[in-house]
Amino acid sequence: MLYIGCPQWSSNVWKGNLFSRQCKNADMLSEYAQHFNSVEGNTSFYADPSPDTVLRWAASVPDEFKFTFKFHRRFSHELQLTNVQRELTDWLNLFAPLFEKTGQIMLQLPKAFAPQHLAKLAAFIDLLPKKLNYGVEVRHPEFFKKGDAEVSLNQLLMANNINRIAMDTRALFAVKPTNEALIDAQQKKPYLPVHAIATGEQPMARFVIASLEYDYKRYYQPWLKKVQQWLDEGKTPYVFFHTADNREAPLLARQFCQDLGYNHSVLNPFSGEKEAHQQALF
Secondary structure, eight states: OOEEEOSOSOOGGGBTTTBOTTOOGGGHHHHHTTTOSEEEETHHHHOOOOHHHHHHHHHHSOTTOEEEEBOOHIIIIISTTSSOHHHHHHHHHHHGGGGGGBSOEEEEOOTTOOGGGHHHHHHHHHHSOTTSOEEEEOOOGGGGSSSHHHHHHHHHHHHTTOEEOEEEOHHHHTSOOOSHHHHHHHHHSOOOOOOOOOSSSSOEEEEEOSOTTSOOHHHHHHHHHHHHHHHHTTOOOEEEEEOSSSTTHHHHHHHHHHHHTOOOGGGSOOHHHHHHHHHHHO
16 A cells, blocks of 8 residues: 655645535644645644644544654654654654544654664663554654664664654755745755665555655655565555645655656546536536
8 A cells, every 4th residue: 555645634725626616624634634645744843733633633534544654843843752752752642533534654763863862762662552653754864864764764664563764855945045945944854865765564655745846756766666576575655745835745646656656646637627627617
């Protein structure tokens, strides 16, 4: 199974394309889930939802849909993975109603998380329920030099069947920042080497481009081969698609599936596209 998605499930700029023109904000998740089978749950990195919101999210998607929520930044950035047991228990209890529809939970570590902090990551992993799947994204340069630091990180993740998340921003930074969206994206996104390694059974890639008008396919050609390899090995890849302003993210995901030759619901007409076609008939 291949899980495909965008970095968010709601955006007004998708109305008339991914979404129907009259789609209400409360209905965006359910319309999104008609076409995609996963999403990056980035909102959980910045704020905790209410219990009612968690229940609403669970009811908005089919059973086969898989969220990939992020641990709140207080674990990784504020508490720095230290003395988190009570906070972690509360957070897991909050998201428990969604566990059956959660593919993996992501831990995004800051650039300041260096090789000397790996013991903190190991202790944090020991606290996690084994029934769930997890992914870890690192941003310190030493973890990308194929030296002892990277070997130690990969061995720790492999030993716990935790996925190392790969973020590929090469196509984003290949374009000069000539508009606000590009400037903002290049300021916020890391620019690091791409190491496509499966340390767990659910390898994850986050592919980021400027927009569809610029050359990006040469950057994701290797991902087509890698994702197919993972599928052939019986793994369950997750691939998420970003553009600078995410306006074209759904179309980028569709193009990837077309080029991969993978039969996915994202290849079917989007809600807004079907609506426009029906209006054209009359």
